[in-house]
Amino acid sequence: MSRTGELVQWNNKGGYGFVRDGTGNDFYVHISKLAEGEPRPKPGDQLRFDIATGRNGRPAAINIVVTAVAPVPERSMRDVRRLSDGVPRYQIGLRTTAATMLTLLILLAIATDRAPLWLGTIYTLMGLASALLYRFDKLYALNDRWRVSEANLHVVDFCFGIIGGLIAQEIYRHKTVKPRFVAVTWALALIHVLGLAMLALGWVSIALP
Template sequence: MRRSGELVQWNDGRGFGFVRDNDGKRYFVHISSIRRARARPQQGNRLTFDPASDEVGRSVAQSVVLLDVAPAARTPPPGSVHAGGIPVGLLPRLFGAALIILAALAATQLRLAPTWVLIAYLVLGIVSIGLYWADKRAAEGGRWRIAENSLHLADLIGGIAGGLVAQALLRHKVRKPAFWVYSWLIATMHFTGLVLVSLGFWRFPPVLWPN
């Protein structure tokens, strides 16, 4: 049976909070359980929800409807979705990741960079994808999150192609301008460096080449 209540605590950065029903009982609520609205949830919002329990027995609110916030439009604005179903805003991330891997491949094929460079980009990219996935799962479950600086560091040391792929496919960290600006700065730095190597403007020191 649906219940009515109030959002009495909300952490917008981590995407979760607590609901108190009209009988005074508290429920954990995650952003993924709140139906799309035109505005982000705020403390004090009146709402209705379905009470439930999660896998650890915690009382949670599901199918939450904010009563004092208009629902989001069901139809996306024209041009916001690609014909193939991929949001236009995410296509550049996939394209950027592909460019970085292709630049690393070119540098190694031209024998201007050791083979381990390409391998490092692929392996560290997978590591970055794993970190983004773990952070998204933690956000959905209301658990301790991976620090944004750690995600940036994983991208900076070579996982940037995987980081961009994770942002696109997981729809994670794509609504935080400060985060994706740093991501694009890191991507630009790596791509520019690889292009300079491929064009012969910079060479790896002999000590970095395997015998």
């Protein structure tokens, strides 16, 4: 007679664990005893199985069928606690440096009346918009959902959102590995640095009211 129970322990590398039936008894599970075509189980999955004598003389589960898959918990930004593999820390720190440089150039240009105050407002608003897009994209990536396109991220960064984009990349450790994306990000940052530097130094000007 078949029994049902929950997989309470599972060693994915070794392919074995224990299933607990409704009476609280645990039975040894080995991946070789799964019915043909069944997926590799994980803790929390509901199993249907038969009982047979195992190698050590104790009851073990055989003819195992996964009847219900355990729900995957929703992941949040708290799960992002370490840098992505292969990303040197200095590369991440450069984003903060670049964002700080851009901010100082904006303040200098405004303080010397070489740029209007609304320019700083635009950079602030678009920076917030860019940071939110990166946050949403990171959350979507964590939970295998629809993603914000890389083109949209670049467009918002180009349209004065670059400071928020750089800060978000560092805070969320997102979009810091893919070479093509990184190259475009730094190209956009360079464009804004050059433009703001020319404003701050008085090489170009924006008509003030």
